[in-house]
Amino acid sequence: MTSATSLFSPVEADLRLLAENLKNLIGARHPILYAAAEHLFSAGGKRIRPAIVLLVARATMHGQDITQRHRRLAEITEMIHTASLVHDDVIDESEMRRGIPAVHSRFSTQVAVLAGDFLFAQSSWYLANLENIEVKRNF
Numbered sequence: 001m002t003s004a005t006s007l008f009s010p011v012e013a014d015l016r017l018l019a020e021n022l023k024n025l026i027g028a029r030h031p032i033l034y035a036a037a038e039h040l041f042s043a044g045g046k047r048i049r050p051a052i053v054l055l056v057a058r059a060t061m062h063g064q065d066i067t068q069r070h071r072r073l074a075e076i077t078e079m080i081h082t083a084s085l086v087h088d089d090v091i092d093e094s095e096m097r098r099g100i101p102a103v104h105s106r107f108s109t110q111v112a113v114l115a116g117d118f119l120f121a122q123s124s125w126y127l128a129n130l131e132n133i134e135v136k137r138n139f
Contacts, residue, residue, distance in 0.1 A: 011054040036103050036115035043098035050074035076123045083119035
């Protein structure tokens with residue numbers, strides 16, 4: 001049986017770029033939120049949702065490279081998923097996430113809730129700036 005992550009080999013380089021871009025999207029203007037986001041995104045994860053976005057983009061571009069808008073949509077997808085995990089860990093009082101201390105364990109519950117809210121807000125802002133009504137309507 002083939003592992004799920006081996007199916008992502010066509011977008012492996014895209015996923016590495018995504019990991020770097022996620023940290024940059026948060027920005028260092030908010031040091032505690034940046035530290036919490038960096039803590040989350042550096043833990044890795046399977047990145048299944050953005051991989052699916054990138055695979056569909058590659059499959060539909062018919063030999064052309066995927067666009068920055070495709071990459072941004074994959075990043076938004078991962079930001080929303082990660083924000084929901086942060087909030088879920090607070091609600092479930094989970095001490096660990098992806099093999100490292102959960103955000104609320106490392107920082108505080110207040111920082112974790114704020115970081116999750118911040119990720120939701122940032123992803124909404126980036127989604128609105130895609131200027132693609134079809135994506136906004138179906139997201």
